[in-house]
Amino acid sequence: MGRTLLQKVWDLHTVRRLPTGQTQLFIGLHLIHEVTTPQAFDMLRQRGVGVAFPERTYATVDHIVPTLDQTRPFADELAEQMMAALERNCREFGIRFSDLNTDRQGIVHVIGPELGLTQPGMTIACGDSHTSTHGAFGAVAFGIGTSQVRDVLASQCLAIEPLKVRRISVSGALGPGVYAKDVILEIIARLGVRGGVGFAYEYGGAAVERMTMEERMTMCNMSIEGGARIGYVNPDETTFAYLADRPFAPAGHAFEGAKAWWRSMASDPDAAYDDVVELDGAAIEPRVTWGINPGQSVGVSERIPDPASAAADAGAIGEALDFMGFTAGAPISGTRVDVAFVGSCTNSRLSDLREAARIVRGHRVASHVRALVVPGSKDVRRAAEAEGLHEIFREAGFEWRGAGCSMCLAMNPDRLNGREVCASSSNRNFKGRQGSPTGRTLLMSPAMVAAAAVSGEVTDVRTLL
Amino acid sequence: MSELRPIDRIAGTAIPLRGNNIDTDRIIPARYLKAITFDGLGAHAFEDDRGSMPNHPFANPAYAGASILIVNENFGSGSSREHAPQALKRWGIGACVGQSFSEIFLGNATTIGLPCATAAPEDIEALMAAAEGDPATTMAFSVDAQSIEAAGRRVRLGMPAAVRDSLLTGQWDATGLLLDRFDDVRRVATSLPYVQGF
Numbered sequence: 277m278g279r280t281l282l283q284k285v286w287d288l289h290t291v292r293r294l295p296t297g298q299t300q301l302f303i304g305l306h307l308i309h310e311v312t313t314p315q316a317f318d319m320l321r322q323r324g325v326g327v328a329f330p331e332r333t334y335a336t337v338d339h340i341v342p343t344l345d346q347t348r349p350f351a352d353e354l355a356e357q358m359m360a361a362l363e364r365n366c367r368e369f370g371i372r373f374s375d376l377n378t379d380r381q382g383i384v385h386v387i388g389p390e391l392g393l394t395q396p397g398m399t400i401a402c403g404d405s406h407t408s409t410h411g412a413f414g415a416v417a418f419g420i421g422t423s424q425v426r427d428v429l430a431s432q433c434l435a436i437e438p439l440k441v442r443r444i445s446v447s448g449a450l451g452p453g454v455y456a457k458d459v460i461l462e463i464i465a466r467l468g469v470r471g472g473v474g475f476a477y478e479y480g481g482a483a484v485e486r487m488t489m490e491e492r493m494t495m496c497n498m499s500i501e502g503g504a505r506i507g508y509v510n511p512d513e514t515t516f517a518y519l520a521d522r523p524f525a526p527a528g529h530a531f532e533g534a535k536a537w538w539r540s541m542a543s544d545p546d547a548a549y550d551d552v553v554e555l556d557g558a559a560i561e562p563r564v565t566w567g568i569n570p571g572q573s574v575g576v577s578e579r580i581p582d583p584a585s586a587a588a589d590a591g592a593i594g595e596a597l598d599f600m601g602f603t604a605g606a607p608i609s610g611t612r613v614d615v616a617f618v619g620s621c622t623n624s625r626l627s628d629l630r631e632a633a634r635i636v637r638g639h640r641v642a643s644h645v646r647a648l649v650v651p652g653s654k655d656v657r658r659a660a661e662a663e664g665l666h667e668i669f670r671e672a673g674f675e676w677r678g679a680g681c682s683m684c685l686a687m688n689p690d691r692l693n694g695r696e697v698c699a700s701s702s703n704r705n706f707k708g709r710q711g712s713p714t715g716r717t718l719l720m721s722p723a724m725v726a727a728a729a730v731s732g733e734v735t736d737v738r739t740l741l
Numbered sequence: 742m743s744e745l746r747p748i749d750r751i752a753g754t755a756i757p758l759r760g761n762n763i764d765t766d767r768i769i770p771a772r773y774l775k776a777i778t779f780d781g782l783g784a785h786a787f788e789d790d791r792g793s794m795p796n797h798p799f800a801n802p803a804y805a806g807a808s809i810l811i812v813n814e815n816f817g818s819g820s821s822r823e824h825a826p827q828a829l830k831r832w833g834i835g836a837c838v839g840q841s842f843s844e845i846f847l848g849n850a851t852t853i854g855l856p857c858a859t860a861a862p863e864d865i866e867a868l869m870a871a872a873e874g875d876p877a878t879t880m881a882f883s884v885d886a887q888s889i890e891a892a893g894r895r896v897r898l899g900m901p902a903a904v905r906d907s908l909l910t911g912q913w914d915a916t917g918l919l920l921d922r923f924d925d926v927r928r929v930a931t932s933l934p935y936v937q938g939f
Contacts, residue, residue: 311822315779395935422823424823431920526935530939592762686772708767713793
């Protein structure tokens, strides 16, 4: 019987079985940022423990970064404190840091792949639930909390329990105007926000094999929204082509050796899965969330569910509709939006910006809409500017910002006000997520955000192609 | 290195919090993550929910001293912020009992010595009803016995064996354990092609 990628990577990184029954798992790459690490470094100091493998940790700053004025000290004193703490910690423990003075700063899940730090067959941990993004490369990548960040810094290991694997196969070809974002929203709607608890999701099938690395990252990114801590795609030629010539990827002869090893880490054709789910990619349409968790989405041609006709979860639907102020049975299309946000670790890469710009070109942002584009990294920003995308956005009335997490979670000046409705390319529509306790988030693809921005309401992007 | 602190029995009153998929943004809104310590997080637990729902249990003085939190399904979904279990612990919660927990939340809670155990839906309903009927109802939670006793009723709890062991042996703080055989860690590192540069 063949093995899955998860089993292969897990076995290679297992140090031992701990007396508690957990696995002591070696972590090949530890990514850190300013929000979930200051307490971890303090714990190390309190215990007199150093960083075991400083060369296997890489830092960036993203959550608290202002996307307009980045001069130091930051206007927000708390943000400045966090930034200063990360600078101090990286200096003291000898950790590489893509800070704001470098040209490599950006969202941790954008720069890891971009720099070639993220590679197939690795175990990757980061104090951030969207670490599942890196699974797009065939890495086993997952989010951890601050005390576990401490453990990785101290030992380069985690005490963790093994996971089952669910193969999610997406057949066929996606239609025009349908993106990886729509596929993952469909998967979460179908399997539920807790359907993935205890599982790693392996995405495959013709539609996934055809996806670019950036699309695969979008899918893997939101695995956690379906309850799966890990999501991955088996590495293939698309993966290898992306990695070639990246700053931290192996080069020359080593790259050839690496390719052979990476290929060997993919799931065997006869691998056994704990569960298998199949979807028809051609049947998926652009999706929009109408509720307060990422499982609450419908196709753009569909209607907002009615708790009265719901077999299950009527209470959850009712709570969501109350919060959103939406009417059961109303079409989602035509829902008025106040803000349009293109950005976040889910959808802020060059291809996302290109697709949004393609829709925006020649249009104006609706007069009642505040619209912003926040590239995921300085590198994405530079590449987009080289193509003139920033001019397309600015001419249409979008703000063109510096790299960071921005309005995805509003730990910086970018946020919703009051009950504003935001068409957002981010990953979470939880109550209060975008900085206003009563703010409302509609998750969708960057192209759909662009369509909503120019028409002022939720609009089927396929009518604008 | 940290000393071992076994965790077994937590006794006290309970706070019932109904609803599935209660995410970590609700437990502790992101603006309170802008800090370099966990100090003071307890005061902000469920702050926005308390603001918008006057009947929220965390806003009800009758539950102010509760030490056991009773929840439904997929509690702690969303963000990996350890600030969520830290806020609950600092609010005064010593143990959680629910239908199910999100995986990252469960790992974080265990790592800070906050036991989370599961129970059948009908048992959760009974525990919630007891705490709602009389907030002064005391409950006795035991990791070792895998049970919670309340109002003359004994409810069987579920907990992954590894989590239970780590709490009972005091090894929930794993740093010491992970550094115990560091030669083995070096051996694995050396065996990995990408660590060796292919």
